[in-house]
Amino acid sequence: MTDTVVQEAFTALVRRGLRTGEDESFPALDDRQWEAVLELGKIQGVTGLLFSGVESLPSEVVVPEQIILRLMVEADRIMRRAEQVSKAAASLIKALEEKGLHPTVMKGPAVAALYPDPRLRESGDLDIFLRPGEFEAAVDALSLIDYHKDPDGNILYSWDGVPIDQHPRYFDLHSKKTIGQQADGSPESQLLMLSLHIRKHCMGAGVGLRQICDMAMAYRALLKQSDIQRLLELYKKSRSSRWNLLLASFIKEYLGDVPLPYADGTSLPDSDQLHKIVFSGGNFGHYDPSRRDALKKGGASRKIDTLVRMLRRIPFSLRYSRSELLPFLISLIRGNVV
């Protein structure tokens, strides 16, 4: 179990990095505790925010030199990677548009732009959405040779050294009884897309703090441009109202001063269930030891592990994504069999 002082320091630094909690006091840490904070940053995919957070600490706070050096090395790696992903995004979008297609960049670079320092948001792969009719056409348009489909129907390939995750759905919704899949570019759609993405991962292997920081930054940047009533209506139509209240509760408790689409006095649920998911497995659940082993083995081990995790999360899914659970499971089973 993580030392509570370490956890407190870690979340304080994340808030400082997000600029949502800059005047808070900071606990004194010993070398071992600083190492633990750095390790948490790696597990949760937020080392860039730790760099920024440490940068903002008052000068009287003692930060060990080896921690400073490691943060600089890591921040440099993160910034170089962010540039590579950004350049790949620009060239991929151009290549697709030149062939008459209409890609939308999801998450990644689009949400990094909402951070205080976009270069410090850790980048992994690049997610793009192409609507039906254009989704399969991208393979020919880009003359792709080395690509494959994952069980969720996404096409995966590499572009300029960056893994691309091409989605046939803008919203992570498999149930047909909710809303359509049109990416209308509105701030409400973007918020819903990010929220449903986090929920999908919570139903399976897990999700880390990085994705929830994305949601917090999206709320901060987009809520003021949003039609709040329309947003709440979208949450309702997508059967994600209860989930979004849980997400808001977590953001309010751990990520500081972030505007939320709920009136003051709205009762928010206890965020413990989401806290457990985030801190038990880290970034996409990859740091849960059994998940790590399954990923290393790959193939059938990985698929079985994903299924076992989904089954374990059934109580969570029944509470926060009931209408989505069965369609999602069927879609995954179909994707694995076909």
Add this chain to the structure above:
Amino acid sequence: MRLKEDCRIISLRGHHLLTTGEKSLEVNQSFAEIWKIAAAESFSTESLTGKVMLEYDITKSEAEREVSNLIDIWRNHNLLEDND
């Protein structure tokens, strides 16, 4: 001459690191500003000497010595564009 394009200086709480993506060198705080200038733009030995004199308020001969040492360090670590 100038430092290679992939050289960057990153700073945190009074510490400075020159990185190339593959390796990194800690930069003495005393000359961090000059490393940043060399990373940002082309320079001649004379222009860099002038900048060092101004930045650190030292004599021309002291500045020439520091610049010569810096260029040796950059050359030894294969950080200069003309190293190739």
